[in-house]
Amino acid sequence: MRRMLVLGATSEIAIATLHEFAKEEPWYMILCGRNLSELEKLKTKLESHKCTCEVKHYDTSMSAAEQLQLFNECLGQSTNIQHTKAQDNALATTQTNKVNPLATTQTTEFNALATTTTTAFDASATAATDAYNDAAKDIAMQSMQVSGHQSSQFIGLDALFCSVGYLGDQKKAEQDIRECDLIMQANFNGLLPMLTATAQFFKQQRSGSIMVVSSVAGERGRCSNYCYGSSKAAMTAFLSGMRCSLLPYNVHVMTIKPGYVATRMVAHKKLPPYITASTQRVAKDIVKGFKRRSSVVYTMWLWRYIMAVVRLIPEFIFKRLNMF
Numbered sequence: 001m002r003r004m005l006v007l008g009a010t011s012e013i014a015i016a017t018l019h020e021f022a023k024e025e026p027w028y029m030i031l032c033g034r035n036l037s038e039l040e041k042l043k044t045k046l047e048s049h050k051c052t053c054e055v056k057h058y059d060t061s062m063s064a065a066e067q068l069q070l071f072n073e074c075l076g077q078s079t080n081i082q083h084t085k086a087q088d089n090a091l092a093t094t095q096t097n098k099v100n101p102l103a104t105t106q107t108t109e110f111n112a113l114a115t116t117t118t119t120a121f122d123a124s125a126t127a128a129t130d131a132y133n134d135a136a137k138d139i140a141m142q143s144m145q146v147s148g149h150q151s152s153q154f155i156g157l158d159a160l161f162c163s164v165g166y167l168g169d170q171k172k173a174e175q176d177i178r179e180c181d182l183i184m185q186a187n188f189n190g191l192l193p194m195l196t197a198t199a200q201f202f203k204q205q206r207s208g209s210i211m212v213v214s215s216v217a218g219e220r221g222r223c224s225n226y227c228y229g230s231s232k233a234a235m236t237a238f239l240s241g242m243r244c245s246l247l248p249y250n251v252h253v254m255t256i257k258p259g260y261v262a263t264r265m266v267a268h269k270k271l272p273p274y275i276t277a278s279t280q281r282v283a284k285d286i287v288k289g290f291k292r293r294s295s296v297v298y299t300m301w302l303w304r305y306i307m308a309v310v311r312l313i314p315e316f317i318f319k320r321l322n323m324f
Contacts, residue, residue, distance in 0.1 A: 003028040003157050005074050007058060007194060008164035010038045012263045013213060016283035017161065018042070022049035024287060028155075030074045032058035060164060060190025067193035075201070076155035159209040159290075160198045164191060166228075167265050173227040180227050187231035188238070199242055202251040209252040211290060212239055216257050216298070219307045223322065243295060252293045258282055259303035275302055 004021070008014055009031035021027055029051055031039045039055040046053050058070060166186035173180040195210065202208030217225055218232030236255055243253035260266070260276040277285075277300045289297035298304040313321070 001026055001028045001052065002159065003030065003155060004159040004161055005030045005032065005071075005157055005194075005198070007032050007160070007162040007191070009033045009042060009055075010035055011163045011165065012265075012279045013258070013261065013282055014161070014163035015042060016279035017163070017286050018046060019049070020280075020283040020287045021290075022046055022051050024291075026050040026052070028052045029054075031055045032070070032074075034059050058194075060186050062190070064193040068197055071194055071197040071201075075157055156205070157198070157201060157208065160194075160211065162191060162195070162210075162212040165213060165215075165265070167225070168228055170225050170227055183227045184231045184234075187228065188234045191235070192238075195238075195242070199246060199251070203246060203249045206249050207251065209254065209290060209293075210239075210242070210246075211254045211256060211286065213256045213258065214239065216259050216303050216307050218257075220310055220318070252290075254289055254294055255296045256286055256289070257296060257298050257303065257307075259298070259300060259306070261299075275300060275306070 002025070004027050006014060006018065006029055009018065009029075010033045018029060018031075026049070029046060031042060031046075031053055032055075033039050034057065036055060036057060043053040043055055056070060056074065058067075062070070164186065166183055168183035168186075169179055173183060191212075195212070198208070198210060202210070212235065214236045215229070215232040217229040218234075218236045221229050221233070236257070239253055239255045243255075246253055258277065260271045261282055262271070262276055262278055282299045285297055285299035285301075288294075298307070310318075
């Protein structure tokens with residue numbers, strides 16, 4: 001039975017898509033999201049389709065270390081990589097000692113970082129970034145080592161499906177930087193630890209599929225939702241680069257670009273029916289793209305041509321338009 005890690009499992013698009021996957025074959029699905037009660041309800045429904053499911057709490061506000069630990073647990077590994085905040089700070093301290101020997105005496109304990117010089121602080125930030133990247137690689141390497149010993153507790157992973165999304169309030173985001181930051185965190189920044197860890201694992205495994213819901217809103221900035229659109233543009237670019245990077249390792253990366261979809265998120269808007277898809281339609285397109293190993297999936301298909309036209313509009317004209 002193949003295993004799929006699902007982020008944002010209680011979104012309407014995710015629910016429809018998981019049911020569509022379940023019709024094709026029984027999967028072992030790891031359902032991650034914020035609302036555990038809703039996840040349990042979804043688990044019951046999917047198990048009626050002969051799938052096997054487990055639920056885990058996941059939020060894009062979780063730290064990178066917490067997300068990496070969650071990913072490690074989802075692999076079913078017997079060896080856990082535990083990173084507490086104290087250990088992360090201690091690791092950053094150790095790296096600082098290598099980068100800036102003058103700060104050695106100040107960084108013997110992690111809480112001394114708050115009093116280091118500006119140079120030491122900058123070095124710590126760089127070291128922390130390196131430590132995060134090393135941690136993601138360590139997860140993949142240890143996963144393969146456990147797999148190589150055929151541990152009964154190691155199960156692995158075959159696919160990741162991410163349907164996390166937050167539309168936000170554009171008007172509020174223009175006045176309140178916290179709303180803008182929340183949009184970027186939910187749609188891009190907060191997803192990077194899990195996506196990076198998955199990519200590293202699949203790279204070592206030399207197989208796997210990463211499917212992420214982006215949006216046509218990321219193809220060109222519009223005044224009505226440029227905070228949301230920019231977060232989706234970042235995700236689209238990130239996935240494009242990841243797809244190129246993982247191609248030699250037989251890893252499939254699929255960017256899903258829905259247009260208008262009839263969900264609660266846009267229930268307050270009046271949408272043109274002829275270019276608005278149901279969640280069931282979107283789900284069928286996603287599963288079809290997965291089976292075909294498509295790179296980019298527009299849903300509805302008409303949006304591929306709509307956005308091709310939109311991209312061709314000169315900027316001096318486009319900036320005067322109040323487009324969808």
